[in-house]
Amino acid sequence: MNKLSKTIALSVVLLMLGFLISMQIRSLNPRKLLSTNDNAEFYMLQEEVMNLMRENSILTEQNERLSVELNTLSDDIAGDDTHLNEILQQKVQAEIFAGLTDVSGAGLEILLQYGEDTPVSSGTLLVVINELRTAGALAISVSDERVVALTEIRDVGSEQPRIIINGNSYSANSEFSIKAIFREDDLSRATSLMNDVVTQLSSYGIVTLNGFDQVDIPRLSEYSMTYRKYD
Template sequence: MEKAKTKKNRGELAIGAVCVVLGILLAVQLRSVKVNSAADAAGAGRLETLQNLYNDEVDKSEKLQAQLDQTEAELQTYRDAAASGSSQSEALKAELSKLQMEAGLVDVEGPGVMVSLRDSTVANITGEEADYIIHDNDLLSVVNELRDAGAEAISLNGERLLATSEIRCAGSVVIVNGRRYTAPFVFNAVGDPTTLYNALTMRGGVVDVLGQWKIEVKVTASEKLLVPKYSGVIEFRYAAPATAGNAGTEEGVG
């Protein structure tokens, strides 16, 4: 009788232990399911956000391309009208070509200099890696020196630089006209080759300063360089031609 009672107690203990283990396993499984469900929901939400951002960028790109197509169609209309043959039309055609060059809307070529810049490859002795790589202010220094020396057209990595062009760092890349580029950086500048070359390589000039950080700068004079046209869309949202009656007037804000 005592043995039967002992066996019964052992059986109940075994069943209890199994129930406890099953309970723990079920709790762990439920928790795992909740965690996975939350992760799946977060992942789905992130994917949806990225998809929406992508769709917005595609819409913007399509709108800008449509504006560019419309502008080019209008320019072609003016070209066709200017090609009618009259002396007045010839004058308009010449003026249109000049304005297109000044606005950066056509490819131009001529003598000038090519400037290439590469990050330094020497050992870092300052502990600051940023001292040995090319930044936006380095590129802007080159642009300012070229413009001050009379460059008539400048491109950076194939991007035509206009008055509205931006050159700025974004992490490890440099954004030019909304596009991302990394070193090496190559400028093409049309102008007097000797003047441009001397402006860049003079003592204490931009090449000399960058050379102190062992950044490789190579300036090459050329008798014929190509500077491509601006490939984006020029849009003025706030600026408009001033009327004669409002010229010179100023109004404060607030």
């Protein structure tokens, strides 16, 4: 790769990463969380905010690391492509984190089947999501809706309760499939942790936990409200 090509590639990568980082940091808004998840328990909202803070911290650290690597690469841009490849790899990781690409890997699926008489609440979904994040999930989806820092999950309606996820509406009486992908080293611990969660939630309905060698989690739909927030 010649000097001009490297320079162009670096510019594109850094612009995209800066954009993703700014979007994730902008999403940390406790007032917004409180207004959109007003039916969730307060401790769940606290956990959500803390998770977002940790996520934003990770992205900030990545940005600082990239700046150092860019300076190093600029000093010797005519050399090999090792540093550039490292930056491109971190670009891929940032895209996964922001939900802008499909992800596949070993992971877990939690299936909530409460039945027509017991609707699932947004609070229940948030409990499961927060526990998966605590266990080290790399990517999460709920009924094939990619869950990212900008995702809003909230209850609407009373006579016919529904749950809004990424701006899309689902019957609260329907079956909810929550999937998560983990690093191999974290999968065993995550399974143990989620077994405890499943035991607690099983008093409300049928809740099952399964592990798979390959779990497929789709990217954010470009038609979803959450995706449009990146515009």
